[in-house]
Amino acid sequence: MIIGVPKEIKNNENRVALTPAGTQELVKRGHTVYVQTTAGAGSGFQDDEYQKAGATLLPSAADVFAKADMIMKVKEPVEQEYKLIRKDQLVFTYFHFASYEPLAKAMLESGAVCLAYETVERADGSLPLLVPMSEVAGRMSIQEGAKYLEKPLKGRGILLGGVPGVKPAKVLVLGGGVVGANAAKIAAGMGADVTIVDLNLNRLRYLDDVMPKNVHTLVSNEYTIREQVKESDLIIGGVLVPGAKAPKLITRDMLKTMRPGTVLVDVAVDQGGCIETCRPTTHEDPTFIIDDVVHYCVANMPGAVPYTSTLALTNATLPYAIRLANQGWKKACQESQELRLGLNVIQGQVVYKAVADAFNLPYTEVSKYLA
Numbered sequence: 465m466i467i468g469v470p471k472e473i474k475n476n477e478n479r480v481a482l483t484p485a486g487t488q489e490l491v492k493r494g495h496t497v498y499v500q501t502t503a504g505a506g507s508g509f510q511d512d513e514y515q516k517a518g519a520t521l522l523p524s525a526a527d528v529f530a531k532a533d534m535i536m537k538v539k540e541p542v543e544q545e546y547k548l549i550r551k552d553q554l555v556f557t558y559f560h561f562a563s564y565e566p567l568a569k570a571m572l573e574s575g576a577v578c579l580a581y582e583t584v585e586r587a588d589g590s591l592p593l594l595v596p597m598s599e600v601a602g603r604m605s606i607q608e609g610a611k612y613l614e615k616p617l618k619g620r621g622i623l624l625g626g627v628p629g630v631k632p633a634k635v636l637v638l639g640g641g642v643v644g645a646n647a648a649k650i651a652a653g654m655g656a657d658v659t660i661v662d663l664n665l666n667r668l669r670y671l672d673d674v675m676p677k678n679v680h681t682l683v684s685n686e687y688t689i690r691e692q693v694k695e696s697d698l699i700i701g702g703v704l705v706p707g708a709k710a711p712k713l714i715t716r717d718m719l720k721t722m723r724p725g726t727v728l729v730d731v732a733v734d735q736g737g738c739i740e741t742c743r744p745t746t747h748e749d750p751t752f753i754i755d756d757v758v759h760y761c762v763a764n765m766p767g768a769v770p771y772t773s774t775l776a777l778t779n780a781t782l783p784y785a786i787r788l789a790n791q792g793w794k795k796a797c798q799e800s801q802e803l804r805l806g807l808n809v810i811q812g813q814v815v816y817k818a819v820a821d822a823f824n825l826p827y828t829e830v831s832k833y834l835a
């Protein structure tokens with residue numbers, strides 16, 4: 465198969481979908497890999513390393529899209545890329561369709577096959593291609609939150625861990641999944657007083673077992689969240705309903721009950737956000753303030769730590785990419801239930817129910833294409 469790796473062009477996105485090591489694995493299996501020049505530079509991988517691994521460098525994204533059977537990306541295609549995507553081309557990347565209708569419409573019009581990293585799903589319900597980025601974003605959310613709690617950055621001016629004789633900060637984590645558990649672990653390690661809320665009691669039981677003593681768990685409901693936000697210094701949004709928009713757990717009116725300088729980090733912003741007042745921001749201008757509450761809503765948080773993120777992501781995506789390249793998307797998806805669940809759009813039809821529901825689009829069973 466011919467595989468194309470364009471350079472990411474989303475604001476401050478420095479990750480790349482394939483490393484030189486991954487290139488070598490594909491090339492040694494007989495595949496051809498085209499990489500756009502400087503695609504890996506932001507993650508510390510130079511053009512000559514890709515060439516040594518067997519890739520051919522191409523000067524522009526247009527060249528890469530024109531040649532490849534399978535495009536491997538990191539972020540969802542942006543407007544400039546829509547027109548480059550060809551009918552029947554396989555695009556393997558994060559899409560997060562449910563949060564952005566123009567992207568869904570553009571991909572339907574392109575006639576491409578869109579296999580979304582975020583909905584590839586194991587039999588146990590885990591999402592293997594979301595996990596590594598959620599690990600990064602969860603850990604980073606506390607690093608960023610701690611920074612924006614500083615007074616010069618408009619926060620409350622409270623140190624997460626406190627000091628002897630002074631109380632630590634209170635951190636509320638919405639959702640105890642991968643983002644939430646990683647956030648809680650780092651916040652607890654820094655000495656904060658941490659509360660995780662989740663709907664899933666079994667998950668709360670597990671977290672209660674494995675987390676340190678300064679992490680508490682609560683069942684998620686509106687009453688509890690209303691009470692908690694009044695006394696929290698840092699709130700992390702990490703809820704997910706797979707493939708659908710995030711539920712708004714923090715509503716506009718709750719902001720007035722928070723202390724001035726409270727910091728909200730809505731990691732779930734890529735699925736629409738779980739904080740009503742959240743809108744996507746970038747690493748160049750990551751925060752905005754409403755009612756004296758600092759909002760940090762960067763949709764591609766791992767992009768700020770591209771070295772760690774590229775390696776974490778490609779460790780997880782490469783085995784699937786190899787399978788898609790070896791077998792083609794149809795056979796690979798016939799044989800692998802995990803990959804089949806990644807199919808969101810096929811040749812002008814939505815084949816993932818939650819995406820169809822989000823925009824009232826017609827839904828077609830994926831089995832129709834795999835017979």
Ligand SMILES: NC(=O)c1ccc[n+]([C@@H]2O[C@H](COP(=O)([O-])OP(=O)(O)OC[C@H]3O[C@@H](n4cnc5c(N)ncnc54)[C@H](O)[C@@H]3O)[C@@H](O)[C@H]2O)c1
Nearest residue numbers: 597598601639641642643662663684703704735763764765
């Ligand atoms: N901004 C970024 O850069 C970035 C990076 C990685 C992940 N994310 C996003 O972070 C979000 C969380 O990802 P994850 O991997 O932790 O997901 P996950 O599935 O591991 O965890 C989600 C948790 O939310 C819980 N939940 C669902 N509804 C809830 C509710 N009403 N109240 C409380 N908890 C509820 C679930 O029970 C689950 O435990 C996703 O939207 C993901 O796309 C964003």
